[in-house]
Amino acid sequence: MVCYADAQLITWFNKRQPRGIQSVSERRLGTESSKTRQALLEAAEQVMREEGYAAVTSRRVAERAGLKPQLVHYYFRTMDDLFLALLQGLADNYLIHFARALASDKPLRGLWEISSNPEAAALTTEFLALANHRKNIGAEIIRLNRRMRSMQTEVFKQVLQSAGFDLDEYPPEPLAVALESIARGMALEKSLGITRSYASMRALVERYLTAFEP
Amino acid sequence: MVCYADAQLITWFNKRQPRGIQSVSERRLGTESSKTRQALLEAAEQVMREEGYAAVTSRRVAERAGLKPQLVHYYFRTMDDLFLALLQGLADNYLIHFARALASDKPLRGLWEISSNPEAAALTTEFLALANHRKNIGAEIIRLNRRMRSMQTEVFKQVLQSAGFDLDEYPPEPLAVALESIARGMALEKSLGITRSYASMRALVERYLTAFEP
DNA sequence: GTCTATACTTCGATAGAC
DNA sequence: GTCTATCGAAGTATAGAC
Numbered sequence: 001m002v003c004y005a006d007a008q009l010i011t012w013f014n015k016r017q018p019r020g021i022q023s024v025s026e027r028r029l030g031t032e033s034s035k036t037r038q039a040l041l042e043a044a045e046q047v048m049r050e051e052g053y054a055a056v057t058s059r060r061v062a063e064r065a066g067l068k069p070q071l072v073h074y075y076f077r078t079m080d081d082l083f084l085a086l087l088q089g090l091a092d093n094y095l096i097h098f099a100r101a102l103a104s105d106k107p108l109r110g111l112w113e114i115s116s117n118p119e120a121a122a123l124t125t126e127f128l129a130l131a132n133h134r135k136n137i138g139a140e141i142i143r144l145n146r147r148m149r150s151m152q153t154e155v156f157k158q159v160l161q162s163a164g165f166d167l168d169e170y171p172p173e174p175l176a177v178a179l180e181s182i183a184r185g186m187a188l189e190k191s192l193g194i195t196r197s198y199a200s201m202r203a204l205v206e207r208y209l210t211a212f213e214p
Numbered sequence: 215m216v217c218y219a220d221a222q223l224i225t226w227f228n229k230r231q232p233r234g235i236q237s238v239s240e241r242r243l244g245t246e247s248s249k250t251r252q253a254l255l256e257a258a259e260q261v262m263r264e265e266g267y268a269a270v271t272s273r274r275v276a277e278r279a280g281l282k283p284q285l286v287h288y289y290f291r292t293m294d295d296l297f298l299a300l301l302q303g304l305a306d307n308y309l310i311h312f313a314r315a316l317a318s319d320k321p322l323r324g325l326w327e328i329s330s331n332p333e334a335a336a337l338t339t340e341f342l343a344l345a346n347h348r349k350n351i352g353a354e355i356i357r358l359n360r361r362m363r364s365m366q367t368e369v370f371k372q373v374l375q376s377a378g379f380d381l382d383e384y385p386p387e388p389l390a391v392a393l394e395s396i397a398r399g400m401a402l403e404k405s406l407g408i409t410r411s412y413a414s415m416r417a418l419v420e421r422y423l424t425a426f427e428p
Numbered sequence: 429g430t431c432t433a434t435a436c437t438t439c440g441a442t443a444g445a446c
Numbered sequence: 447g448t449c450t451a452t453c454g455a456a457g458t459a460t461a462g463a464c
Contacts, residue, residue, distance in 0.1 A: 027442075030447075052347045054268035057439060068449065073441060122346050129343040131406055132336050133266045142406055149411070174415040181399030182392050188342055192352055194359055201388040241460070244429075271457060282431065287459060 030075040037075040039065045044086055049119060053126045056082070080136050087127060087137065090120075091144050098151065106213045107155050108179070112205060115183035118191035125188060152176040159212055170212075244289040251289040253279045258300055263333055267340045270296070294350050301341060301351065304334075305358050312365065320427045321369050322393070326419060329397030332405035339402060366390040373426055384426075 030037055043065035048056050058072035058079065076082040094114065101110020115121070131138040156172035156179075186201055244251055257279035262270050272286035272293065290296040308328065315324020329335070345352040370386035370393075400415055 028447095034447085036447075050347065052343055055347070058441085059439070069440095070442090070450090071448070074447075077441095079440070125339060125346070126343050128402055128406075129266055129339050132339070133264065133269070138406055142408055145403070145406075145408055146410070171414050171418060173411045174418040177399060177411050177415055178392070178396050178418075181395045185391060185395030185398070189359070192342075192345055192356055192359075194356055196360070197363070197387045197391050200385050201391055204385060204388040204392075248429085250429075272459085273456070283457095284432090284459090285430070288429080291459090293458075 027077065028074070029077060030071075034075065036067065036071060040067065040072055040075055041082075041085055041089060044082055045089070045123070048086065048126055049123050053083075053130050080134060083127075083130065083134070083137055084140055087140055087144070090123060090127070091148075094120075094148065098148075102155065106209075108159055108209055108213050111152060111155065111176075111179055112183050112209065115180045116187050118187045121184045121187035122191050124184065149173070149176060152180065163212055163214065165212070241291065242288070243291060244285075248289065250279075250281065250285065254281065254286055254289055255296075255299060255303060258296055259303070259337070262300065262340055263337050267297075267344050294348065297341075297344065297348070297351055298354055301354055301358070304337060304341070305362075307334075308362065312362075316369065320423075322373055322423055322427050325366060325369065325390075325393055326397050326423065329394045330401050332401045335398045335401035336405050338398065363387070363390060366394065377426055377428065379426070 040061055044056055044061045047060055047064055051060075056079070058069045061082075062069040062072055072079075072082065076085065097110070097114045101107045101114060104110050127137065127141060131141040153173045153176045156176050157167065160167060160170050160172060160175075182201070182205070186198060189195070190198065254275055258270055258275045261274055261278055265274075270293070272283040275296075276283040276286055286293075286296065290299065311324070311328045315321045315328060318324050341351065341355060345355040367387045367390045370390050371381065374381060374384050374386060374389075396415070396419070400412060403409070404412065
C-alpha cells in the first residue's frame with residue numbers, strides 16, 4: 001500500500017486549479033496566515049455544526065470567537081468566501097485521516113471510520129444542503145468529491161486485488177460510494193439519536209470488511 | 215405481499231400520537247383544509263428545494279405563492295409549524311409511493327426508485343440539516359424514521375424469506391438502511407451534477423435486486 | 429380570509445479613524 | 447489589525463381594519 005506523509009499528501013492535493021470566480025472588490029483583506037482568521041474559521045465551524053449553515057453569520061461567528069463582526073468581513077470578503085475556506089479545511093482534515101487509514105494495515109476499516117464520524121457527517125450534510133443552492137459551494141463540492149472518490153476507489157482496488165477478488169464482481173468505485181453513503185447515513189442517524197440499526201449494520205459491514213481485509 | 219390502498223395506508227399511518235409542544239398563542243389561525251394554506255405549502259416546498267431551508271421565509275414563500283407574507287403567519291403560527299407541516303406532506307408523499315411499491319411485483323426495486331429521486335433526496339437532506347438544530351423538526355424526523363424503517367424492513371423480510379434467503383446472512387434491517395443510504399447518496403450526487411459512478415452502481419444494485427427479486 | 433400598518437431584530441457590507 | 451459608525455435590506459411576528 002502506498003503511504004504518503006500527511007503534509008506531503010495535503011501539499012500535493014492542494015495544488016489545485018484556481019477556484020471559481022472571485023470577487024474583485026478593492027477592499028483591504030487580511031492575510032491567510034493570520035491567527036485571528038484561523039480563530040474565526042474554527043468559530044464558524046462550531047456554529048455550523050451546532051446551529052446549521054443558516055446560523056453562520058458574521059455576527060454570530062464573531063461572537064463565538066470573541067471578536068467584532070467586522071473582522072469577519074476583513075478576513076473574508078463575503079460569507080461565501082468564508083464557506084469556501086471552511087470547506088477547504090474540512091477537505092484537509094479528511095486528507096489527514098485518509099492518509100492515516102492508508103498507512104494502517106486495514107485501510108478500508110479506516111475509510112469506514114472516517115465517514116462514520118457523526119460530527120463530520122453533520123457538517124458534510126450542511127455543506128451538501130448548501131451546495132444545492134450556492135453555486136460556488138456546489139462547484140467546489142463537485143471538485144472535492146471527484147478527488148476523494150478517486151482516492152477511495154484506488155484504495156478499494158488495491159485491497160480487493162491483493163486479496164484475490166475479481167474486480168468485475170466487486171467493482172471498486174460503487175463499493176467506495178456504498179461504503180461512504182452507508183457510513184454517513186448511520187452517522188447522521190446517530191447524531192440524531194437513532195441507534196436502532198447500528199449494531200446489526202456494524203455486523204453486516206464487518207462481515208464484508210473481514211472478507212476484504214483478512 | 216400485503217397490499218394497502220393508498221388512502222387506507224395514509225389514514226392508518228396518520229393516526230399518530232400528538233406531536234411535540236404546540237405554541238399556545240391566542241392568535242387566530244386558518245383552517246387546515248384551506249386552499250390558500252395548501253398553496254403556501256407548495257410554494258414553501260419549492261423554495262426549500264431550490265434555495266434551501268434558510269430561504270424558506272414568510273416573505274419568500276408568500277412571494278412564490280403570489281400572496282402577502284402575513285398570510286403565512288395566519289396559517290402557520292411560527293415558521294417551525296410550517297416546516298412541520300411540510301415534513302408531514304413529505305411523509306404522506308413517501309407513503310403513497312411506498313404503497314405503490316408494495317402493490318407491485320418488485321417492491322425492493324420500488325424502494326430503490328423512491329429513494330433515488332433527486333428532488334426528494336435534496337429535500338430530505340435539507341430536513342436532516344434542519345433536524346440537527348431545530349428540536350421540533352429533529353423529534354418529528356426521528357418519529358418518521360422509525361416508522362418508515364419498520365415498514366421497509368418488513369418488506370425486505372418478506373421478500374428475502376419468500377426467495378428462500380437466510381435472514382441471518384441477509385439481515386433485513388441493515389439491508390434496508392443500506393438501500394436507502396446508497397440510493398439517497400446517489401440521488402444527491404445526481405442533483406449536484408455528478409453522474410460518474412451512476413452506471414456502475416446501478417449495475418451492482420441490480421445484481422443484488424435480481425437475486426432477491428427474481 | 430385577506431389586507432395595511434407597524435414594532436422590533438438581525439443580517440451583509442462598507443467607510444474611515446486609530 | 448482592529449475599532450466605531452452606519453446603510454439598506456430582509457427577517458419574524460402581531461394588532462386591527464375591511
